[in-house]
Amino acid sequence: MALRNFVKMSRKIVCVGRNYTEHAKELGNPSPGEPVIFIKPTSAYLTEGCIRLPPARKEIHYETELGVVIGRGGSAIPLGEGGLHIGGYCLALDMTDRQSQTEAKQSGLPWTLAKGFDTSCPVSGLVAKEAVSNVKDLRLELLVNDKLVQSGSVSDMTFSVDYLISYVSDYMTWETGDLLLTGTPKGVGPVTHGDRLHGKLIDERNQQTLTEMRFSVE
Amino acid sequence: MSLKNFVQISRKIVCVGRNYKEHAKELGNPLPQKPVIFLKPPSSYLVEGGGNIRLPPDRTSIDHEIELGVIIENKCSSIKPSEAEDYIGGFCLALDLTDRISQQEAKRGGLPWTLAKGFDTACPVSEFIPKTSVNNAENLQLQLIVNDKLVQNGFTKDMIFNIPYIISYISDYITLDRGDLILTGTPHGVGPITHGDQLNGKLFQTETNNILTQMCFTVE
Secondary structure (H helix, E strand, C coil), rough: CCCCHHHHHHHEEEEEEEHHHHHHHHCCCCCCCCCEEEEEEEHHHCCCCCECCCCCCCCCEEEEEEEEEECCEEECCCCCHHHHHEEEEEEEEEEEEEHHHHHHHHCCCCCCHHHCCCEEEECCCCHHHHCCCCCHEEEEEECCCCEEEEEHHHHHHHCHHHHHHHHHHCCCCEECCCEEEEECCCCEEEECCCCCCEEEEEEECCCCCEEEEEEECC | CCCCHHHHHHHCEEEEEEEEEHHHCCCCCCCCCCCEEEECCCHHEEEEECECCCCCCCCCCCEEEEEEEEECCCCCCCCCCHHHHHEEEEEEEEEECCCHHHHHHHHHHCCCHHHHHHHHCCCEECCCCHHHCCHHHHHHEEEEEEHHHEEEEEEEHHHCCCCHHHHHHHHCCCCCCCCCCEECCCCCEEEEECCCEEEEEEEEEEECCEEEEEEEEECC
16 A cells, blocks of 8 residues: 555554653643653544544644654664654644643543544645655644644754654554654644644745645534 | 454554452552543554564563453444444453553653553454354453463453443544454453563353463563
């Protein structure tokens, strides 16, 4: 199956929390010594249509992220070789039930329902690896109802894409089509019914928009 | 593809924590009001003949947790407990292997359980047992023997949340797909395993003492 169908191929979506210092600060979290890793189930993918808020939940947050699609699986990948496993990129939202997540953190419980509900992983189409000459030149932007709410540079990541691919592979084997979400910059906030979200992935060297995505909240 | 190959088809493994009272107590955890739900990735599957259990980086032991697994027949979301039976394709025996040190650190720090539960080989499973071979899933006996010593011996009738409730609860948040596996919790008696240990799990139908399946794994 072609990698552009990664949504159908993926067997896991591996996410990194607190990977931008300003975002860690805005939520009152310490900056981590090691990556904070969690997974979303592939049932969370949304490629078109509406984001649906989970049952009885009020405070669902958007979090715009750079996604890395794995082109070649592997485990115990040495640092410096992560790039060999990249098949492409995408733009994504790590939709989060913030209330559920806060309760989970306070009780030491899993983040799964806070992060893994249906439609909690809207994604754009695949951006070819060759279209990105240097991942650190990428900028993520999100507009909610035409207002710019998030704008962050991938160069501000605490742990690089290469480091993350290698780190995760020490614990969990990557499979072709898997998705890595690399964290969100500051500016996260709640959405509500009827909101329109418009995300962009921009190459700052030439100001080219590599991909965009639009979703509304049911 | 046949559900016999659920390990190849699964797109997720959804697990329930603290679903046996005595197990919640032995780890000093409060009894849950709602099921505690976490995921293991399909990359954590281990089948017999597929190699040994491997400890995650920097660990000399992990904990065994023997569990009844339920395999989903058809896609379902937002279903009622009374409908759940129609969506069950079969069962298996499984181990929810856990890096207990990592899990305790995650709990203290309010962090995800993912690396504690989701490392490679953290989900050894038996063969698929078709639904028709199981008389009553609410009356099964699970046993785990480590190096010839019986360490876990539990009964599915002691589950806090039963199987239809669990399937219904999960499906309200997360659509379940054909081949997905649900692990339904472990009875008390969890403990560490280390290099060289031999694990032998068995699943019985309690009324008849019929053995439904067994599985053997070695820790590398």
